[in-house]
Amino acid sequence: MTSIAARPANIAKPRSARKPARDHRPYGGYRTALWIYAGAFYAFLYGPLLMIVLLSFNNSEIVGFPFQGFTVRWYEVVFASPALLKALGNSLAVGFLAAAIATTLALTLAMAFRHQFRGKSIVLYLILVPIIIPGIIGGIVLLIFFGFSGIRSSLWTTVLVAHVNWVLPFAFLTLFPRLHGFDRALEEAAMDLGAKPWEIFTRIVFPIIRPGVIATALFSFSLSFDEFIRTIFVSGFDRTIPVQFWGLIVDELAPELPAMAVLIIVISIFSSLIGFYFMWRASRAAATYDRKAS
Amino acid sequence: MTDPVSDVSTPPTVAPAPEMATGNAAVEIRDVSKWFGEVTALDNVSFEIGRGEFFSLLGPSGCGKTTLLRMIGGFETPSEGQILIDGVDTAGAPPYARSTNMIFQHLALFPHMSVHDNVAFGLKMKRIEDNIVEQKVHQALELVRLEGYGGRKIDQLSGGQKQRVAMARALINDPSVLLLDEPLGALDLQLRLQMQDELRRLHKSLGNTFIFVTHDQGEAMAMSDRIAVMDQGHILQIGTPEDIYEAPRTRFVADFVGHTNVFDGRVSQIDDNGECLVVCGGLTFRCIAPTGLAVEQPVSIAVRFEDVTLDGTLGSADGTGCSATVTEKMYLGGMFRFETRTAEGVALTSDVTNSDAARLVAEGDTVNLAWRPTNVSVLLE
Known part of the structure; x- marks a missing residue:
């Protein structure tokens, strides 16, 4: 279909007038190139992941191809290994706790950042610094700090602190927009109808931003679950899954490695996906509210 | 105070203070x-x-x-x-x-x-x-x-x-x-x-x-x-x-409340009968003088659109009317709105009830506008 808008273009360029009618969309001529680019993008992104999944089911003592038959025995090995299960338990526990602490801190910070106060922007940058500090530096800094403080490296001391420290800025960045965009009139209406500050928070603010809070907690969990560089500096004898994994790679190229990798990926993707679901719900709720307000 | 929302009587939240100055x-x-x-x-x-x-x-x-x-x-x-x-x-x-x-x-x-x-x-x-x-x-x-x-x-x-x-x-x-x-x-x-x-x-x-x-x-x-x-x-x-x-008291009120012709002018004459003349850029308005008005005092005057009639019976020389040309005629259902301009270039708007006479007036026609002194407000601010 030749659109009316396309006609002047045809007049200006008589050559294209001879061609069959065609939409003149911006960048329309680059369509093939875009498809190739997108294909390559996804191939590089998901090809290796797919390969790991295949390798995890490969009935071979050596990690690598050719594929020598389907087996689930490497998963059995993973689930039969006390060291791996212990590491998995450690990671889950630290992940949950770090997510809970970081989300709570982020929520209170985000509440505070709705007000004007002196040095607000400096405090904001200070919260975000852990994101830009290279992981290896962050790990060393924490190691030195804990060493000087005389705190022994363990899961519930150094690792937890390191994880909260790492996760907090991301939690804040996820949660802050939810609270920043929160309609103050709702809080005023609640106050007008007799609600005290704490009741305003528990009955109005929190229920409305709850999807955002849950999403933040799940993203925080993912980040903590995958954290490696900082953790390896401060983990001591308690190993998390990535640290354990690293040990296996360094000590021996164990055949159950792909199976373990797949498990880690599944847990991470799963918690992130639920996080995105709640994020979507939160933004949908906000959109509904905007429509209502206008 | 009545309380139709409930038949359960609740005491008022803020009790009237005993030393309440004004009752109501x-x-x-x-x-x-x-x-x-x-x-x-x-x-x-x-x-x-x-x-x-x-x-x-x-x-x-x-x-x-x-x-x-x-x-x-x-x-x-x-x-x-x-x-x-x-x-x-x-x-x-x-x-x-x-x-x-x-x-x-x-x-x-x-x-x-x-x-x-x-x-x-x-x-x-x-x-x-x-x-x-x-x-x-x-x-x-x-x-x-x-x-x-x-x-x-x-x-x-x-x-x-x-x-x-x-x-x-x-x-x-x-x-x-x-x-x-x-x-x-x-x-x-x-x-x-x-x-x-x-x-x-x-x-x-x-x-x-x-x-x-x-x-x-x-x-x-x-x-x-x-x-x-x-x-x-x-x-x-x-x-x-x-x-x-x-009776808008200030120029702003007259303007904001709307449908009003507002002009800045000067008092030119105060009569013994309580009326005065205000000259506004070539137009003269006869109005009821508020107390304390002085000759030469700058004032604004306001005339509602519907108080300006197309009735030509009143003369223009005594400040209760003028002749003007219709520049725009708008149909508003129950009435017509005529935007007019005098020979001196002053714009005046008149709202006229929908009638046979009003229907016959067309854009470009010269009409006699008229108003009553009692309908002209003198605004001191």
Whole structure:
């Protein structure tokens, strides 16, 4: 279909007038190139992941191809290994706790950042610094700090602190927009109808931003679950899954490695996906509210 | 005060103080000023709002009307002065300790609650027993004609239904004063008129004091017992809609209330019979002289569109008429609006009832405009 808008273009360029009618969309001529680019993008992104999944089911003592038959025995090995299960338990526990602490801190910070106060922007940058500090530096800094403080490296001391420290800025960045965009009139209406500050928070603010809070907690969990560089500096004898994994790679190229990798990926993707679901719900709720307000 | 929302009598939240100075004021504004940094939002304002009144604060955006309303509700604190509700100084009292409730500009209904829970919120916060809450919510929904809507979610309601929920929610605690912050602003005309009726009906049947903020003069006229016209933090005139419309006291009020020809001029002559002549750029107006007027004093004069007639029987020389050319003729249903221009270039607008004579006048025609001295207002400010 030749659109009316396309006609002047045809007049200006008589050559294209001879061609069959065609939409003149911006960048329309680059369509093939875009498809190739997108294909390559996804191939590089998901090809290796797919390969790991295949390798995890490969009935071979050596990690690598050719594929020598389907087996689930490497998963059995993973689930039969006390060291791996212990590491998995450690990671889950630290992940949950770090997510809970970081989300709570982020929520209170985000509440505070709705007000004007002196040095607000400096405090904001200070919260975000852990994101830009290279992981290896962050790990060393924490190691030195804990060493000087005389705190022994363990899961519930150094690792937890390191994880909260790492996760907090991301939690804040996820949660802050939810609270920043929160309609103050709702809080005023609640106050007008007799609600005290704490009741305003528990009955109005929190229920409305709850999807955002849950999403933040799940993203925080993912980040903590995958954290490696900082953790390896401060983990001591308690190993998390990535640290354990690293040990296996360094000590021996164990055949159950792909199976373990797949498990880690599944847990991470799963918690992130639920996080995105709640994020979507939160933004949908906000959109509904905007429509209502206008 | 009547309490139709409940037959369970509740004591008023703010008890009248024994030393109450004035008997019938629901709200007293005493020398109130408000500054936001360097900006003066409200400049030394004083007035009273009577119990049971439908009082409108009318003015353009930024005139301080919303600030004043928010101070009465307890959302802002006066920089100076006092606000008394039912005779009691409200200084320092948070919104939840005042016998006021507010309908917000965008309604601020709680999106995560049902209609029922929105309406019940005020009672729940007061720890009222559940069976009384149910009874009152039912009555409140009945009052705003939303019976059976209790289970709906807020985003399942139409614009008008949301308005009604907001009304029920704000009225459930039977506030001494209901504050309305331009709640009808977002509605289309049809719904807006409907809601105006609804608000008036509620006000009549409940008898609470309503304070209504609006920038729409028509809305203020249609609903209010009294109107305060505001501009730049000042109250320019307080009066009944008739007062404001018929006898605007300042040029701004005349302009803002609308449908008025306003001219700047000078007093040229004051007669013994109490009339005077004001010359405004080639046009002379005969008007009733207010007391204390002096010759040569600069004044403005205002003549409503409908007070300028196309009746040519009155002469132009004595300041009660002139001849002019019609530049634009508009059909407004019940009447025609003629925009005209005199030979001196002065623009005058005249609203004429739809009649055979008016229909015959066409653009480009020369007509005789006329007005009565009693319909010309002399504005000193």
